[in-house]
Amino acid sequence: MSVRYLSCGDTAFTVEFGNEISPEINGKVMALHAEIGRAKAIGRLPGVVETVPTMRSLMVSYDPLATSRSKLEPEIEALIARGLPTGMAMRRVSIPCCYDDPEFAPDLAEVAKRTKKTTEQVIAGHLASPFKVYVLGFMPGLAYVAGLEPSLYLPRRSQPRVRVPRSSVAIAMDMTTIYPFESPGGWHLIGRTPLWMFDQRREQPVFLAPGDSLSFQRIDRKSFDRIARDVESGTFDWAKLVQSA
Amino acid sequence: MSAHLKVVRAGLFDTLQDLGRIGFMALGMPTAGAMDRIALRLANALCGNPAGAAGLEIGVMGPDLLVEAESVRIALVGPLSPALIEGPDAPTKPLDSDRTHLLKRGQTLKVGMVEGSSTAYLAVAGGFALPPFMGSLSTYARAGVGGFQGRRLAQGDALPLAREQAPAGEDKKLGQPFDYGSGPISIVWGPQDDHFSARGRRTFIESDYRVSKEADRMGIRFEGPTIEHATRVDKGGADIISDGIGPGAIQVPGAGLPIVLLADRQTVGGYPKIATVASADLPRLGRLLPGQTVRFAAITVEEAEQLRRDQEARFQRALAGFTAARPPGGIDLARLYEENLIDGIVYERDSASR
Numbered sequence: 296m297s298v299r300y301l302s303c304g305d306t307a308f309t310v311e312f313g314n315e316i317s318p319e320i321n322g323k324v325m326a327l328h329a330e331i332g333r334a335k336a337i338g339r340l341p342g343v344v345e346t347v348p349t350m351r352s353l354m355v356s357y358d359p360l361a362t363s364r365s366k367l368e369p370e371i372e373a374l375i376a377r378g379l380p381t382g383m384a385m386r387r388v389s390i391p392c393c394y395d396d397p398e399f400a401p402d403l404a405e406v407a408k409r410t411k412k413t414t415e416q417v418i419a420g421h422l423a424s425p426f427k428v429y430v431l432g433f434m435p436g437l438a439y440v441a442g443l444e445p446s447l448y449l450p451r452r453s454q455p456r457v458r459v460p461r462s463s464v465a466i467a468m469d470m471t472t473i474y475p476f477e478s479p480g481g482w483h484l485i486g487r488t489p490l491w492m493f494d495q496r497r498e499q500p501v502f503l504a505p506g507d508s509l510s511f512q513r514i515d516r517k518s519f520d521r522i523a524r525d526v527e528s529g530t531f532d533w534a535k536l537v538q539s540a
Numbered sequence: 541m542s543a544h545l546k547v548v549r550a551g552l553f554d555t556l557q558d559l560g561r562i563g564f565m566a567l568g569m570p571t572a573g574a575m576d577r578i579a580l581r582l583a584n585a586l587c588g589n590p591a592g593a594a595g596l597e598i599g600v601m602g603p604d605l606l607v608e609a610e611s612v613r614i615a616l617v618g619p620l621s622p623a624l625i626e627g628p629d630a631p632t633k634p635l636d637s638d639r640t641h642l643l644k645r646g647q648t649l650k651v652g653m654v655e656g657s658s659t660a661y662l663a664v665a666g667g668f669a670l671p672p673f674m675g676s677l678s679t680y681a682r683a684g685v686g687g688f689q690g691r692r693l694a695q696g697d698a699l700p701l702a703r704e705q706a707p708a709g710e711d712k713k714l715g716q717p718f719d720y721g722s723g724p725i726s727i728v729w730g731p732q733d734d735h736f737s738a739r740g741r742r743t744f745i746e747s748d749y750r751v752s753k754e755a756d757r758m759g760i761r762f763e764g765p766t767i768e769h770a771t772r773v774d775k776g777g778a779d780i781i782s783d784g785i786g787p788g789a790i791q792v793p794g795a796g797l798p799i800v801l802l803a804d805r806q807t808v809g810g811y812p813k814i815a816t817v818a819s820a821d822l823p824r825l826g827r828l829l830p831g832q833t834v835r836f837a838a839i840t841v842e843e844a845e846q847l848r849r850d851q852e853a854r855f856q857r858a859l860a861g862f863t864a865a866r867p868p869g870g871i872d873l874a875r876l877y878e879e880n881l882i883d884g885i886v887y888e889r890d891s892a893s894r
Contacts, residue, residue, distance in 0.1 A: 301731035304816030305844035307786035309731045316781060328566065347565045347784035349808050354784025356565075359819060359845040360852055430782065431568035432808030435683045438568075439782075476683065495673060495685050501567035 298375060300368055306344075307356040308364060310371060316350045316441065316469075321429055324348045325506045326379035331355065331371070340370060348505045349430045350439070385506050387538040390473065392464050392486040392511040393519040394418045399463070399487035402452075406466070406483050410447055418513065420444035421485060426471060426509035436475035436493035436501040440509055443469050455481030462488050464511070475501075486511075489523035490536075496529055543609030543701040545664070548648060550695045553599030555757075556668065556687035557803075559592050561676035565784070565807040572678035572686065573803050575757060575826030576659050578718055578855065579617045583663035585859050586615035586640050586712050594670070594677035594687070595663035596699075602651025602660065603693055607643045610705035614649065615640045617714075618660025621653040639713030639865045640665070642706055657827040658755070666703035680804060715861030719854065724837035725825065726818035727790065728844050732780060735812035736792070740768035744814060748833045749798060755830055757804040762834075766796030767814065782810040788817030788825065790836075800825055818844035820851040 301309040310327065313320040328348040334340045342362025347354040357367055394400050394414075407414045426442040443466055451467045456479065459465070463474045465482035474480060475492035492502050503509070514522070525531035557580065560573025574580035574597055584593045596602075598618070616623055616637045623635040626648045635641050635649070637660070643649060654660045670677055670688060679687030688699060733741060749762035769792070771777035778794035785791075789801045791811040800817060801809075802825060817825055818839060828834070839847070 302728050302816065302841050303731050303784070303786035303813075304728045304788055304818060305841055305848055306788075306819045307784070307816075308841075309783055311783070314781065345563045345565055347807055349783045350781050352783045354565075354786065356784075356786060359848045363845050364841045430808055431566065432782065433568065433806050435564075435567065435569045435680075435685075493683065495683075495690075500674065500685075501564075501569065505566060 298372075301352075302364075303354060303356075305359045305364070307354050308368065309352050309354045310375075311352040313351050316429070318427065320351045321427075322381065323379055324351065324353050326381065327353050327371075327375065328505070330374055330379060334374070340367070342367065349432070350441075385508055386504065387508045387510070388503065389510055389512050389536050389538075390464075390488050390490060391514045391518065391522060391536075392421075392488050393514050393516055394421075394486040396487070396516050396519075400485050402465075402483040403485045406447070406449065406485060409449055412446070417447060417485065420447050421466065421471065422511055422513060424471070424510075426511075428503050428505055428507040428509060430505055431501065431503065434476060434478065436503070438472060438492070438503045438507075440471045440473075441469050442509075443471055445469070449483060451481040452483060455479055456484075459484065460487070462491060464488055487519070489514075489519045489526055490531075491526055494526075497533075502533065542669075543612070543704045544698040545612070545649075545701065546606040546608050547603050547693050547695055547697040547699070548606050549604040550693055550697075551598060551601045551603040551651065553597075554603055554693040555597050555679035555681065555691075556594045556670070556699075557597045557678045558594040558676055559678075560803070561674050561678050561680070561686065564674050568807050569674065569683075570680055570804055570807055571787070572676070572680040572757070574659075574661070574678075575803050576618070576657075576661070576823045577826075578720065578823040578851075579659065579661045580663070581855070582638070582714065582718060582858065583615040583617040583661040586617070586714070586862065587613060587663045587665040588707065588709070589663055589665065589667055593663065593667045595661045596693075598651055598654055598660045598662060599658060601653050602662070605649045605651070605699075607645055607647050607649070608698070609701050609703075610645055612643050612701060612703070613640050613665040613706035613711070614643060615663045615665075616651070616660065617663075618654060619656045620651060620660055621655045623652050624650040626650060636713070636865075638717065640711040642711060656829075658829050659826055664701060665707050666701065669700040669702045678803075682804065711865040712862045713865035714858065715863055718858055720824050720827070721821065721851075724835040725821045726839045726844060726847060727815040727836045728818060728841050729815050729838055730813070731783070731789075731816070732812035733814050735770055735777065735780065736814050737768045737770045740770070740796075741814065743767050744798065745836050745838055748835060750833045751828045751830050753830045755828065757802060759799050759801040759805055760825065760828060762798045762800070764797070767792050767798065768796065769794075769812070778811060780810055780812050782808045785809050785813070786816060788819065788822050789813045790815045790817065802826065818847055820844070820847040
């Protein structure tokens with residue numbers, strides 16, 4: 296499928312690389328996102344305000360007082376035509392997750408039953424899934440993370456919960472997510488991380504970024520409580536969770 | 541001693557806003573920012589502030605603010621009913637909008653009701669002494685960030701001022717009310733106009749849509765004829781793979797009624813967006829009240845960009861057209877020199893007698 300340019304009024308347009316969720320298409324989205332970021336950093340593409348990557352498209356927002364669609368679109372086309380870099384350096388992020396406490400994992404037994412597995416097999420499947428952050432949105436820091444082990448695919452709960460606790464780890468369809476705030480939610484809760492996906496005290500308040508590779512690391516309740524204390528007090532060393540791939 | 545505006549009575553929807561939190565949508569952070577950017581920029585310009593300074597966005601009913609500073613110069617922009625200034629040892633007096641006023645320690649500004657628009661703005665010369673979050677003072681209440689403690693103002697809050705006293709200089713006012721334009725709201729088709737039938741697109745631009753009660757900083761839900769999707773809704777006609785949401789995006793979920801997404805909109809979404817409001821008309825959207833009716837009219841991207849440039853030119857002329865505002869009864873020297881050298885003295889009309 297060829298690249299489509301979709302109008303979002305006079306302050307943005309969306310560069311759509313395809314109409315499906317695939318690592319190839321998302322790779323192009325992330326590469327263009329990074330490429331435009333680099334160009335901006337050296338003073339090129341004046342008038343480009345920011346870009347918003349999603350699974351299959353990149354929204355480019357611009358200031359119509361500084362540039363125009365007819366000027367900008369060919370510049371973006373030229374960037375794509377020159378060839379987008381592949382195999383970009385991505386972060387590998389490890390998320391500690393406690394699956395063992397029933398308070399943290401109220402849906403684990405039901406997920407096991409519906410996928411005809413033991414709860415241990417569900418946990419093992421989640422731990423082994425090659426997750427990748429496709430997009431952040433809906434609320435600050437909420438990541439849509441695809442790559443769930445296919446035997447764990449389930450639709451959303453028919454009855455969404457009114458209150459999902461902060462830092463709940465949940466699955467639905469081919470994805471997993473971590474709730475950055477207490478909020479309503481219709482996904483299956485199978486664990487909880489002691490990390491906060493959004494913490495305004497940090498210089499980078501949002502922990503995950505689009506393009507991150509993600510894996511979960513099983514911890515017990517004692518480790519959970521210890522890390523939770525450090526996160527709460529602001530002394531937790533987040534850097535040790537991140538490796539450059 | 542630090543300078544404050546103390547909230548002695550809270551309004552309904554008062555939040556600090558600037559021109560938005562720019563550059564973090566990729567992390568899921570909405571831009572937030574003023575719903576009526578024109579009015580906020582006018583308020584800042586009247587006060588001599590930079591355009592990106594934060595002001596108080598006042599929705600429906602504003603607060604009562606006690607001046608706990610030597611003095612403070614404020615600008616009110618927007619249709620207030622009017623605002624009042626009270627005590628401690630002078631009679632209560634109405635304050636005109638669209639101009640600055642010098643307030644003294646112990647006086648209380650009663651902002652009152654916003655009438656004929658959903659928002660009005662208050663700026664203070666020198667701005668507020670609050671730390672920006674991710675580069676902006678805009679309040680985004682859903683995440684509890686920005687502005688004053690990430691939330692609407694409440695009784696007892698003390699808004700810290702950057703200056704202990706008002707800068708020297710005289711009060712200014714707008715030459716004439718800013719022309720926001722009238723007629724249909726201009727829209728540009730897309731990004732997903734192809735998810736709607738030709739009949740659905742016609743319905744959208746040929747019908748009246750009424751602002752429902754569900755209208756807030758996130759968006760406005762409209763009531764009116766339903767818009768037909770190209771594919772039946774039960775076959776996924778109202779679903780897309782989530783993509784970015786720009787300001788003024790008009791999404792149409794399965795029920796077929798348009799929702800215009802505004803300052804506090806989410807960064808990405810999975811409903812098809814039939815069209816996007818031209819940026820020059822976003823301030824008008826930010827002023828709409830429940831019950832008001834609008835029409836939408838389609839223009840091209842190029843026309844929308846031109847509308848915005850024309851509006852900016854009008855805005856710059858409005859800034860150049862600020863005049864000195866004198867206290868009621870004072871001599872209006874500017875008008876005296878400009879238009880009335882023959883007849884004699886011109887007095888600034890007393891706002892209360894209009």
